[in-house]
Amino acid sequence: MSSAAVTETMRNAGVNWHSDEMKARRKARYAADRRLQIYGMIAIAFALGFLAILVGSLTFTGYKAFTQTVATVEIDLSQAKVDPANIGEADWRGIVRNALRAQLPDLSRSDERKFFEMFTSSGQFLVRDAVVADPGRLKGVSSFTIPMADPVDQLAKGEIRRDVPESQRRVNDTQIGLYDQLVQKGIISTPFNWGLFFNADSRFPELAGLAGAISGSFWSLLVCFAISFPIGIAAAIYLEEFAPKNRLTDLIEVNINNLAAVPSVVFGLLGLAVFLGWLGLPRSAPLVGGFVLALMTLPTLIIVTRVSLKSVPSSIREAALGIGASKHEAIFHHILPLAMPTVMTGSIISLARALGETAPLLLIGMNAFITSPPDGVFAASTALPTQIYIWADSPERGFVSRTSAAILVLLAFLVLMNGIAIFLRQRFERRW
Amino acid sequence: MNIMSEAAVEKALEQKMSDAHFKMVGKDVSVYYGEKRALFDVNLNVRKNTVTALIGPSGCGKSTFLRTLNRMNDTIEGCRVTGSITLDNADVYDQSVDVVELRARVGMVFQKPNPFPKSIYENIAYGPRIHGLARSKADFDEVVENSLQKAGLFNEVKDRLHEPGTGLSGGQQQRLCIARAIAVGPEVILMDEPCSALDPIATAKVEELIHELRTNFTIVIVTHSMQQAARVSQRTAMFHLGNLVEENDTDKMFTNPDDQRTQDYIMGRFG
Numbered sequence: 117m118s119s120a121a122v123t124e125t126m127r128n129a130g131v132n133w134h135s136d137e138m139k140a141r142r143k144a145r146y147a148a149d150r151r152l153q154i155y156g157m158i159a160i161a162f163a164l165g166f167l168a169i170l171v172g173s174l175t176f177t178g179y180k181a182f183t184q185t186v187a188t189v190e191i192d193l194s195q196a197k198v199d200p201a202n203i204g205e206a207d208w209r210g211i212v213r214n215a216l217r218a219q220l221p222d223l224s225r226s227d228e229r230k231f232f233e234m235f236t237s238s239g240q241f242l243v244r245d246a247v248v249a250d251p252g253r254l255k256g257v258s259s260f261t262i263p264m265a266d267p268v269d270q271l272a273k274g275e276i277r278r279d280v281p282e283s284q285r286r287v288n289d290t291q292i293g294l295y296d297q298l299v300q301k302g303i304i305s306t307p308f309n310w311g312l313f314f315n316a317d318s319r320f321p322e323l324a325g326l327a328g329a330i331s332g333s334f335w336s337l338l339v340c341f342a343i344s345f346p347i348g349i350a351a352a353i354y355l356e357e358f359a360p361k362n363r364l365t366d367l368i369e370v371n372i373n374n375l376a377a378v379p380s381v382v383f384g385l386l387g388l389a390v391f392l393g394w395l396g397l398p399r400s401a402p403l404v405g406g407f408v409l410a411l412m413t414l415p416t417l418i419i420v421t422r423v424s425l426k427s428v429p430s431s432i433r434e435a436a437l438g439i440g441a442s443k444h445e446a447i448f449h450h451i452l453p454l455a456m457p458t459v460m461t462g463s464i465i466s467l468a469r470a471l472g473e474t475a476p477l478l479l480i481g482m483n484a485f486i487t488s489p490p491d492g493v494f495a496a497s498t499a500l501p502t503q504i505y506i507w508a509d510s511p512e513r514g515f516v517s518r519t520s521a522a523i524l525v526l527l528a529f530l531v532l533m534n535g536i537a538i539f540l541r542q543r544f545e546r547r548w
Numbered sequence: 549m550n551i552m553s554e555a556a557v558e559k560a561l562e563q564k565m566s567d568a569h570f571k572m573v574g575k576d577v578s579v580y581y582g583e584k585r586a587l588f589d590v591n592l593n594v595r596k597n598t599v600t601a602l603i604g605p606s607g608c609g610k611s612t613f614l615r616t617l618n619r620m621n622d623t624i625e626g627c628r629v630t631g632s633i634t635l636d637n638a639d640v641y642d643q644s645v646d647v648v649e650l651r652a653r654v655g656m657v658f659q660k661p662n663p664f665p666k667s668i669y670e671n672i673a674y675g676p677r678i679h680g681l682a683r684s685k686a687d688f689d690e691v692v693e694n695s696l697q698k699a700g701l702f703n704e705v706k707d708r709l710h711e712p713g714t715g716l717s718g719g720q721q722q723r724l725c726i727a728r729a730i731a732v733g734p735e736v737i738l739m740d741e742p743c744s745a746l747d748p749i750a751t752a753k754v755e756e757l758i759h760e761l762r763t764n765f766t767i768v769i770v771t772h773s774m775q776q777a778a779r780v781s782q783r784t785a786m787f788h789l790g791n792l793v794e795e796n797d798t799d800k801m802f803t804n805p806d807d808q809r810t811q812d813y814i815m816g817r818f819g
Contacts, residue, residue: 439675440651441674442648
């Protein structure tokens with residue numbers, strides 16, 4: 117029946133658009149629209165609420181890790197017996213202890229042990245390294261900052277409360293008294309904790325930092341990108357532009373989609389068996405971490421690249437072929453450049469996911485305790501998520517806030533990467 | 549001694565005539581998309597320096613035939629062509645034929661203007677560059693200017709050659725696509741409903757251009773508009789349900805067609 121005939125029938129049936137029934141019907145339809153809108157708003161509110169709770173609680177527990185209680189001590193090295201030709205061999209332990217001891221002249225001999233426990237046990241190495249870095253300091257008095265040990269740091273930050281009985285806190289009454297004296301002398305301060313970013317891991321919270329984890333993650337992602345980007349694009353181009361459509365390519369396609377959904381721990385086990393077991397690559401190395409993350413990223417990257425190649429209008433392909441461009445010219449001169457912004461966005465988001473991936477790295481040993489940042493892809497290392505895992509597992513009080521701080525750092529990197537992805541998309545994406 | 553049989557002489561003459569007149573010859577051309585047959589034994593000759601219009605209702609196979617002429621059908625999965633199509637007596641579907649060369653010699657303009665999202669200059673310079681037809685900057689400048697001149701676009705765009713081709717109006721974009729096709733020096737230009745996305749003024753300009761191009765190129769144009777076929781072409785071929793119904797001088801086709809179906813279509817009784 118043509119539309120004209122329908123209209124005619126309606127008119128004959130005497131449809132009254134202003135009848136109560138018709139009005140009620142329209143009202144119900146508008147109400148359904150509004151309900152749908154409200155459900156959506158509730159969903160968004162929930163999502164934002166949970167995000168706010170996550171970030172809020174992390175910030176609440178983590179912000180204190182961004183400062184560190186330190187003592188600033190003047191040390192006169194011209195009086196100390198240090199051989200300028202062999203700085204490392206000097207008695208730094210004695211020098212530091214003397215300097216600290218000098219802060220409280222009327223400290224009784226019996227309290228000395230408790231006093232030295234209040235400072236980080238590695239103070240001697242920090243001072244030594246500072247002097248090695250700047251031998252000019254040997255000539256006179258210069259000031260050094262020595263982090264306080266974790267319990268004192270917690271006391272200063274109010275995490276250890278003075279009103280709990282002495283037997284139940286890690287700082288005894290004597291130490292609290294000594295601490296107050298040091299505060300009165302004005303040598304205690306809580307500056308920004310640069311060590312969190314520039315130190316590697318340590319057994320002592322006051323010295324532990326993320327430098328090893330950040331560079332480990334960097335090397336792993338570099339390897340991951342270097343492998344998955346070219347392979348992913350090549351595979352996607354072949355499947356999208358060259359492969360015949362038959363059962364074999366269908367099977368490959370189904371498998372790629374399935375691989376994208378495989379739990380990452382399985383890739384970790386594969387990496388453990390193949391890269392460490394068969395190939396004998398070094399344990400805990402960012403190289404192997406990168407391999408495993410690349411395996412995990414590849415399926416996603418192939419899918420993203422295929423979709424973006426598909427989204428380039430076929431008119432561009434035809435235009436190129438129509439003036440006699442060969443297939444590879446059409447792809448590399450026209451189709452791929454147009455698909456590139458989406459491909460870049462997709463790979464950055466895949467890399468962001470790889471950055472946060474923990475399970476596969478645990479299985480290849482990137483959760484080891486390593487106290488120096490890796491100097492390349494073969495050196496043993498941790499990564500940001502595994503560092504968080506290690507710290508979350510550590511009993512020392514200082515690691516509680518450091519774990520949250522590390523998560524905040526990881527989140528900051530993720531936000532940064534996604535921000536770059538959004539920027540690239542806004543800046544370069546073409547619309548038809 | 550050198551007496552040929554009368555039939556042989558006649559055949560040779562005919563051959564010579566066809567050499568002279570026919571740029572492309574389609575013989576028993578059938579096209580299959582998978583199981584489905586889209587063209588049934590089409591025999592159609594394309595004359596040199598002539599505009600040949602292909603008309604017919606939607607799905608009649610006119611675009612399919614057009615695309616067999618420069619093997620654009622190759623890009624479609626499951627497409628198969630039988631019969632023979634020759635360009636200057638060489639079979640374009642022969643194993644030895646280089647499809648890249650074929651498409652340079654038989655250019656194509658598409659339904660929707662499809663300039664590359666690059667500058668106007670780059671759009672035109674691209675073809676000559678990949679085929680190595682120009683080397684120096686001066687060569688390229690010349691090719692670009694010439695092609696734009698021939699496409700009647702030069703005066704409109706000469707001050708913004710380095711601006712994106714996609715910023716032009718629809719009609720200008722289509723003429724840019726024609727200029728792009730011309731730039732590689734084709735012998736035949738195929739046009740697949742080149743005006744269907746354009747407004748009447750832009751259409752008039754493109755039609756005028758087609759008229760002028762005839763002196764240098766052989767043109768085959770698919771069109772939905774009977775008036776357009778009548779205005780721009782000298783020969784018209786009518787397709788219906790995958791068959792070539794009739795091929796004739798355009799004047800005759802629109803006044804006194806041989807086939808009843810052509811008459812009906814032209815009169816608007818189906819379509």
